[in-house]
Amino acid sequence: xxxxxxxxxxxxxxxxxxxxxxxxxxxxxxxxxxxxxxxxxxxxxxxxxxxxxxxxxxxxxxxxxxxxxxxxxxxxxxxxxxxxxxxxxxxxxxxxxxxxxxxxxxxxxxxxxxxxxxxxxxxxxxxxxxxxxxxxxxxxxxxxxxxxxxxxxxxxxxxxxxxxxxxxxxxxxxxxxxxxxxxxxxxxx
Numbered sequence: 322x323x324x325x326x327x328x329x330x331x332x333x334x335x336x337x338x339x340x341x342x343x344x345x346x347x348x349x350x351x352x353x354x355x356x357x358x359x360x361x362x363x364x365x366x367x368x369x370x371x372x373x374x375x376x377x378x379x380x381x382x383x384x385x386x387x388x389x390x391x392x393x394x395x396x397x398x399x400x401x402x403x404x405x406x407x408x409x410x411x412x413x414x415x416x417x418x419x420x421x422x423x424x425x426x427x428x429x430x431x432x433x434x435x436x437x438x439x440x441x442x443x444x445x446x447x448x449x450x451x452x453x454x455x456x457x458x459x460x461x462x463x464x465x466x467x468x469x470x471x472x473x474x475x476x477x478x479x480x481x482x483x484x485x486x487x488x489x490x491x492x493x494x495x496x497x498x499x500x501x502x503x504x505x506x507x508x509x510x
Contacts, residue, residue, distance in 0.1 A: 331350050
């Protein structure tokens with residue numbers, strides 16, 4: 322397999338990909354379709370505006386033990402992630418950055434593009450938003466969302482922790498949970 326044929330995250334992380342715990346590496350170091358399900362805990366800032374922002378983006382509603390399904394359709398050049406949290410569905414397309422964004426992960430989700438710095442340690446995968454665009458235009462720092470995703474292994478399962486903050490509003494949403502394939506699913510979260 323050439324570097325160009327390697328899975329997206331392997332190309333971005335190189336040999337540090339091998340540091341990741343097996344459940345995290347298995348999600349990001351393959352090709353083809355992968356479907357995972359589990360449960361999530363979701364906190365959303367109270368109020369009309371935070372609820373409206375989450376609804377417009379398709380982000381999850383608040384709740385405990387919310388059923389989650391994530392489908393990863395992975396090729397070496399692009400990954401499509403389809404997420405269902407309860408009755409909310411949203412999708413994104415992930416690619417490797419080019420030009421000034423070489424080495425970064427670019428996620429397109431509707432009119433929003435998030436650019437992430439990706440890092441791997443022996444305990445977790447870290448994705449940190451470094452810039453954001455709305456309809457192709459860079460968002461100013463005071464407006465752009467802040468997000469530092471952590472994916473790790475807990476009790477042998479893949480877990481995610483995703484806080485999203487808006488500098489002008491505060492913590493918009495924080496969702497976290499565990500996922501496993503149907504054959505590996507057991508009590509998650």
